[in-house]
Amino acid sequence: METLRKAQILCDSSQYDLCDSANHIKKSDANLPGIYHTTGLNGCKIPLFKILMTNKCVNDCKYCINQQDRNFTRIELTPEEIAKIFLHYYTNDYVNGLFLSSGISKNIDNTMEKIIDVAKLLRKDYGYNDYIHLKILPGASKDSIKRSMALGDRISINMEAATPDGLNEIASTKNFQKDIVRRFKWIQTLGKRNPKLAPSGITTQLIIGANNESDQEVLGSISSMYKKLGLKRSYFSAFSPVTGTALEKREKCDTQRTNQLYHADALINQYKFDTDELIFNKDGFLSLDEDPKYLAALNRDIFPLEVNQASFKELLRVPGIGLISARKIIDIRKKKRFNNLNQLKSIGVVVKRAEPFIKIEGTHQTALDSFKV
Structure with a gap:
């Protein structure tokens, strides 16, 4: 051959x-x-x-x-x-x-x-x-x-x-x-x-x-x-x-x-x-339909988090906030505080997913029960 x-x-x-x-x-x-x-x-x-x-x-x-x-x-x-x-x-x-x-x-x-x-x-x-x-x-x-x-x-x-x-x-x-x-x-x-x-x-x-x-x-x-x-x-x-x-x-x-x-x-x-x-069913399997991070967030009692105060580790638990955007939040808020969702959107946060899990200047952005994936 x-x-x-x-x-x-x-x-x-x-x-x-x-x-x-x-x-x-x-x-x-x-x-x-x-x-x-x-x-x-x-x-x-x-x-x-x-x-x-x-x-x-x-x-x-x-x-x-x-x-x-x-x-x-x-x-x-x-x-x-x-x-x-x-x-x-x-x-x-x-x-x-x-x-x-x-x-x-x-x-x-x-x-x-x-x-x-x-x-x-x-x-x-x-x-x-x-x-x-x-x-x-x-x-x-x-x-x-x-x-x-x-x-x-x-x-x-x-x-x-x-x-x-x-x-x-x-x-x-x-x-x-x-x-x-x-x-x-x-x-x-x-x-x-x-x-x-x-x-x-x-x-x-x-x-x-x-x-x-x-x-x-x-x-x-x-x-x-x-x-x-x-x-x-x-x-x-x-x-x-x-x-x-x-x-x-x-x-x-x-x-x-x-x-x-x-x-x-x-x-x-x-x-x-x-x-x-992480959330598993009774047999130890992940959901095939829902994002594991989103399900994990639903079962945590730390939300909503204040964006201007949350630690890096806490920010990473928020759906819609990734490694890069979490670092940007930490860096930016050293100079100025966040006061609206557009500021978060501009640095890469997927605001639609993050909204129910965050507060900005003490204001809860969206009630979780009105949020749709």
């Missing part, structure tokens, strides 16, 4: 490793396989070359297109082949960076060596100094993790599930505490000792709907990872059944569920909400 055809297959298989919350599971162009976009801090779309080393795998993950028992053609590219394909894309300005993941061909150590070899070729032999994101395989050795962090700007290790029981539901070849949590701890320790290692931090991914975990369990686990293990970002992949896998007859996950998880995750990771501020 020619190299381009192999690359097409391995690039399309890589679509399940997420690098953006908005661009999920889309096959790439047949003529230029592997171009996927992630979103930068300023909102711009950044093209990455995303590919697997191999679709061979010794794991039995019940949801996965590459699981060991599934019958399909298995292929692999060499580190040199991947490096050359990527450099062709990069030198022609098709992409701005590399996202490299892999199935497990012979064993974890052997596969990690090949991942590292790609990065080493690019950095040492070809003088490439731009963005590299490397996947850390669950169960990888501390030495291979350290070398990956030395070569990559960002690394990731997929949790797949939020709890030990949840992982046991979908994979028998991985141990949640030993293969995943322990690796996160190693990564955190290595990063603290040398901040130059993987300076863009570590991300993870969970498969939502492949097991019976609730949103409350997912967000509780992720919140703990942010606080205790230095996790930078989480991605949620909506389970979709794959023919030939153990879960081929399981119901597809509603993507609105993952959308709501992303909203709630932003509240936890960026706005520093505690999970007990």
